[in-house]
Amino acid sequence: MTDHADDRTGQPSGLDSEETKIDPPPGFVETANLSERAVFDEFVTEWPTCWSTAADRLDWETPYETILDQSDAPRYRWFPEGTLNAAYNCVDRHLETRKNQLALTWIGKRDEREVYTYLDLYREVNAAAAALRAQGVSEDDVVTLYLPMIPQLPIMMLACARIGAPHNVVFAGLSAEALATRMSAADSSLLVTCDGYYRRETAFNQKSKADNAQLRLPYELESVIVVDRLGTELTVHLGEREHDYDKLISAHRGETVTPVARQSTDRLFVMYTSGTTGEPKGVEHSTGGYLSHVTWTTESVLDVKPEDTYWCAADIGWITGHSYGVYGPLALGTTSVLYEGTPDYPDRSRVWELIEQYAVNVFYTAPTAIRSFMKWGEAYPAQHDLSSLRLLGTVGEAITPRAWEWYYEHVGGGECPVVDTWWQTETGAILLATLPGVSAMKPGASGPPLPGIELSVIDEFGEPVAPYEPGYLTITKPWPGMLQGLREGNDRYHREYWQETDTGWAYKTGDGALVDEDGYVTILGRVDDVINVQAQRLTTTELESTIVEVDGVTEAAVVGDDSGLIIAFVTMKSTAIDELTARNRIREQLVSTIGSVAEPERIIFTPELPKTRSGKIMRRLLEDIACGNEFGDISALRNPEVVGEIDSTVRNK
Ligand code: 6R9
Numbered sequence: 131m132t133d134h135a136d137d138r139t140g141q142p143s144g145l146d147s148e149e150t151k152i153d154p155p156p157g158f159v160e161t162a163n164l165s166e167r168a169v170f171d172e173f174v175t176e177w178p179t180c181w182s183t184a185a186d187r188l189d190w191e192t193p194y195e196t197i198l199d200q201s202d203a204p205r206y207r208w209f210p211e212g213t214l215n216a217a218y219n220c221v222d223r224h225l226e227t228r229k230n231q232l233a234l235t236w237i238g239k240r241d242e243r244e245v246y247t248y249l250d251l252y253r254e255v256n257a258a259a260a261a262l263r264a265q266g267v268s269e270d271d272v273v274t275l276y277l278p279m280i281p282q283l284p285i286m287m288l289a290c291a292r293i294g295a296p297h298n299v300v301f302a303g304l305s306a307e308a309l310a311t312r313m314s315a316a317d318s319s320l321l322v323t324c325d326g327y328y329r330r331e332t333a334f335n336q337k338s339k340a341d342n343a344q345l346r347l348p349y350e351l352e353s354v355i356v357v358d359r360l361g362t363e364l365t366v367h368l369g370e371r372e373h374d375y376d377k378l379i380s381a382h383r384g385e386t387v388t389p390v391a392r393q394s395t396d397r398l399f400v401m402y403t404s405g406t407t408g409e410p411k412g413v414e415h416s417t418g419g420y421l422s423h424v425t426w427t428t429e430s431v432l433d434v435k436p437e438d439t440y441w442c443a444a445d446i447g448w449i450t451g452h453s454y455g456v457y458g459p460l461a462l463g464t465t466s467v468l469y470e471g472t473p474d475y476p477d478r479s480r481v482w483e484l485i486e487q488y489a490v491n492v493f494y495t496a497p498t499a500i501r502s503f504m505k506w507g508e509a510y511p512a513q514h515d516l517s518s519l520r521l522l523g524t525v526g527e528a529i530t531p532r533a534w535e536w537y538y539e540h541v542g543g544g545e546c547p548v549v550d551t552w553w554q555t556e557t558g559a560i561l562l563a564t565l566p567g568v569s570a571m572k573p574g575a576s577g578p579p580l581p582g583i584e585l586s587v588i589d590e591f592g593e594p595v596a597p598y599e600p601g602y603l604t605i606t607k608p609w610p611g612m613l614q615g616l617r618e619g620n621d622r623y624h625r626e627y628w629q630e631t632d633t634g635w636a637y638k639t640g641d642g643a644l645v646d647e648d649g650y651v652t653i654l655g656r657v658d659d660v661i662n663v664q665a666q667r668l669t670t671t672e673l674e675s676t677i678v679e680v681d682g683v684t685e686a687a688v689v690g691d692d693s694g695l696i697i698a699f700v701t702m703k704s705t706a707i708d709e710l711t712a713r714n715r716i717r718e719q720l721v722s723t724i725g726s727v728a729e730p731e732r733i734i735f736t737p738e739l740p741k742t743r744s745g746k747i748m749r750r751l752l753e754d755i756a757c758g759n760e761f762g763d764i765s766a767l768r769n770p771e772v773v774g775e776i777d778s779t780v781r782n783k
Pocket residue numbers: 403448449450524525526527528529550551552553554555556576639640641653655656662665666667
């Protein structure tokens with residue numbers, strides 16, 4: 131493999147494309163699910179009919195007639211007349227051919243193991259669906275799931291899908307306040323949570339967070355179901371409308387619930403993500419379009435086959451865990467690995483040990499994890515037999531060529547394609563990636579758009595920019611996995627995402643990007659002020675407004691460094707508390723208001739924040755300081771003298 135001129139900066143390149151193209155390994159192409167280049171042409175000439183390829187991977191209760199209804203654009207409706215049930219597609223339809231195959235392999239934090247065959251999953255999902263019904267849940271009621279990575283989470287998601295109740299999964303690490311906001315915004319009065327969960331040796335109390343959230347809600351919950359995760363028996367206090375999950379499910383074991391036929395455009399779930407204004411947005415996903423797109427990409431981009439053991443390392447509380455940890459693999463009838471632990475516990479070999487032990491074929495993770503693996507060193511993967519691996523995936527942020535190559539060589543042994551998949555909570559499924567059996571890979575650039583996806587990189591006036599010029603990434607044709615709307619309504623949906631152009635509607639991704647002459651896209655990061663921390667999108671507004679609640683703090687600016695960690699720059703009143711106390715209070719405030727993911731790596735006190743003439747904090751400059759980069763143009767600064775001061779404070783620590 132060639133060297134990269136940009137490796138010293140660690141920035142993704144995508145520029146020296148010719149030298150860095152890597153063809154798919156021939157051994158891989160031979161068995162790839164998709165290896166015909168013609169697929170690109172078909173999707174162009176037969177768009178949107180071509181998308182029936184994806185929809186036809188599902189079992190429909192009522193067949194669809196129309197592929198795409200554009201009459202109310204940009205509210206697009208995919209496969210509108212069709213009806214189907216997502217749980218039926220992920221569970222029931224596999225019973226005939228593979229009821230004894232493993233659907234889920236769960237590895238708990240304390241090395242517990244649990245496996246579910248498709249038949250086991252069928253029984254559990256039915257019992258859970260019957261239990262939800264008995265709790266009064268009807269079609270279209272939103273059920274909130276506030277659970278860590280335990281089997282009850284996918285079981286409950288599928289149980290909701292079975293009865294047509296959209297789920298609203300809230301990442302278990304988020305705070306009581308975050309849970310309450312997401313529940314009330316979704317108008318959800320049913321909660322499934324657990325007593326607590328382990329992080330390393332420590333047990334965390336989840337139920338008390340759920341209790342606190344309830345106190346903040348403007349209404350009373352109809353029912354709370356509590357999973358016992360900590361002990362052999364549930365010991366937390368249960369209120370009047372609170373139920374022990376095990377007892378509840380046991381009472382319904384053996385019952386079957388007919389899967390509810392849902393309209394293709396009916397909501398399968400809602401998922402909250404950060405918005406530009408700091409208010410979370412409730413992204414709603416459809417049943418038919420979403421599941422079609424997710425299933426097709428799991429097959430053609432991640433190359434998952436029914437007989438595979440596949441491990442998506444993302445938390446289910448994130449969209450990646452929904453699409454590629456639960457729905458995609460189960461719709462294909464494969465074995466999905468669910469891992470509750472962290473990659474360095476009990477030691478730094480953990481991931482490689484599990485891949486070897488379970489003979490994992492396809493592994494999908496995020497650059498932040500790959501960077502940790504690199505830091506720990508190649509000796510760890512080298513100690514394990516990773517020959518079962520066939521394909522590696524990455525998602526969540528840009529991967530540098532150096533990290534890409536490390537993953538390719540030291541994990542994939544130079545024989546597994548690496549797919550750098552770009553997509554968003556809103557897109558539901560992958561939009562940009564190389565097709566591993568067809569296209570060459572370019573380390574540092576995500577792929578070209580998938581067949582059927584069209585994009586345009588534009589300037590601030592909406593004009594397309596030249597190749598290699600940075601601009602705003604927009605998607606110019608609808609796609610089946612696209613969000614169906616926002617809980618906050620049509621106006622916000624329009625405002626946040628859509629722009630009318632001469633050729634129709636363009637979806638604004640909020641990412642900066644550049645495209646090379648082969649159509650490969652290099653993502654340059656968010657254009658709004660959102661930080662990706664541990665795969666959670668947090669807005670700078672949300673973090674900063676929390677910090678300034680601490681007594682004595684006057685102003686705060688928050689950036690992500692090049693490892694995706696939060697660095698907070700804070701100014702204090704001169705007469706205020708000492709720095710150590712302030713530091714502790716800021717940390718406490720962030721953790722209690724937003725959750726442990728919001729804990730900053732560093733808090734830097736500075737007399738002033740760098741501001742533009744219009745008074746906007748120059749976060750990009752702070753980011754450069756935090757990452758140790760060269761500063762760009764600082765001529766727009768009102769107070770350039772603070773730059774050197776902040777920079778030396780950062781470097782002296
Ligand atoms: C799936 C997911 C979306 C944002 C997105 C972009 C960043 C995701 C990426 C990537 C560069 C990739 N992002 N994949 N950036 N290369 N392969 O991550 O959803 O949590 O909604 O985040 O993540 O900035 O706009 P979500």
